[in-house]
Amino acid sequence: xxxxxxxxxxxxxxxxxxxxxxxxxxxxxxxxxxxxxxxxxxxxxxxxxxxxxxxxxxxxxxxxxxxxxxxxxxxxxxxxxxxxxxxxxxxxxxxxxxxxxxxxxxxxxxxxxxxxx
Amino acid sequence: xxxxxxxxxxxxxxxxxxxxxxxxxxxxxxxxxxxxxxxxxxxxxxxxxxxxxxxxxxxxxxxxxxxxxxxxxxxxxxxxxxxxxxxxxxxxxxxxxxxxxxxxxxxxxxxxxxxxx
DNA sequence: GAAAGTAGGCACTTAAAAGTAACTACCATA
DNA sequence: TATGGTAGTTACTTTTAAGTGCCTACTTTC
Numbered sequence: 001x002x003x004x005x006x007x008x009x010x011x012x013x014x015x016x017x018x019x020x021x022x023x024x025x026x027x028x029x030x031x032x033x034x035x036x037x038x039x040x041x042x043x044x045x046x047x048x049x050x051x052x053x054x055x056x057x058x059x060x061x062x063x064x065x066x067x068x069x070x071x072x073x074x075x076x077x078x079x080x081x082x083x084x085x086x087x088x089x090x091x092x093x094x095x096x097x098x099x100x101x102x103x104x105x106x107x108x109x110x111x112x113x114x115x116x117x
Numbered sequence: 118x119x120x121x122x123x124x125x126x127x128x129x130x131x132x133x134x135x136x137x138x139x140x141x142x143x144x145x146x147x148x149x150x151x152x153x154x155x156x157x158x159x160x161x162x163x164x165x166x167x168x169x170x171x172x173x174x175x176x177x178x179x180x181x182x183x184x185x186x187x188x189x190x191x192x193x194x195x196x197x198x199x200x201x202x203x204x205x206x207x208x209x210x211x212x213x214x215x216x217x218x219x220x221x222x223x224x225x226x227x228x229x230x231x232x233x234x
Numbered sequence: 235g236a237a238a239g240t241a242g243g244c245a246c247t248t249a250a251a252a253g254t255a256a257c258t259a260c261c262a263t264a
Numbered sequence: 265t266a267t268g269g270t271a272g273t274t275a276c277t278t279t280t281a282a283g284t285g286c287c288t289a290c291t292t293t294c
Contacts (some may be wrong), residue, residue: 104127
């Protein structure tokens with residue numbers, strides 16, 4: 001389990017979905033730049049591996065947060081984009097980002113105990 | 118790093134803070150039941166170890182999201198509660214919870230690919 | 235005829251996070 | 265005199281997730 005709280009609570013499920021590294025950032029990009037192809041997405045998220053990117057996209061797709069469209073041309077082209085559900089999350093993420101920026105200005109994250117290990 | 122996105126972005130910092138297992142659940146309880154002592158909190162979060170609970174509380178305190186009050190009696194009594202910053206998060210978490218509950222009803226989390234490993 | 239480009243899958247390794255258990259201090263009560 | 269209760273800390277082990285590199289298929293371009 002990654003987003004522990006008492007299992008089988010919906011909050012737990014949504015946190016498990018969103019909490020992995022990169023996940024919200026991927027959503028952020030899809031929201032910001034519109035639907036993107038796999039390769040473009042990978043280049044937009046510097047440092048992520050194909051393995052993790054694929055895994056994240058699969059989970060988001062399984063939850064209906066993004067769609068996946070595959071053209072069977074060769075070489076293949078796969079495009080991902082936000083569904084209605086994905087757009088709902090946007091508001092929450094926006095609100096969180098706003099708080100984060102304010103807290104940053106207030107120095108909330110400068111305590112050494114919060115260091116990146 | 119736990120909440121990856123490009124480092125040094127405030128969103129990354131706030132995600133690193135909130136994303137660990139149990140973290141949002143701890144905030145939830147403090148919000149719901151008011152300030153609580155360490156032991157009570159531990160019993161309210163079934164399954165968490167003292168080690169992790171302490172670690173989470175320290176991080177939240179370092180970010181100014183909760184306060185810590187220690188009476189130097191014996192045995193000691195330490196109480197934790199939400200600060201103003203903590204209460205700000207509440208709105209975001211409420212919004213997220215609302216979405217989570219609706220998605221649950223819609224079956225968003227029932228895909229086998231989202232299984233708890 | 236060789237190489238490149240796309241969207242991954244698969245196996246192996248590594249590193250970070252969490253679990254577990256034992257130990258501290260000090261007093262009050264039985 | 266032994267026991268329990270509080271809020272941790274520390275060391276050791278295990279689990280889980282992520283990193284890395286290699287492999288595929290098929291066509292188009294050089």
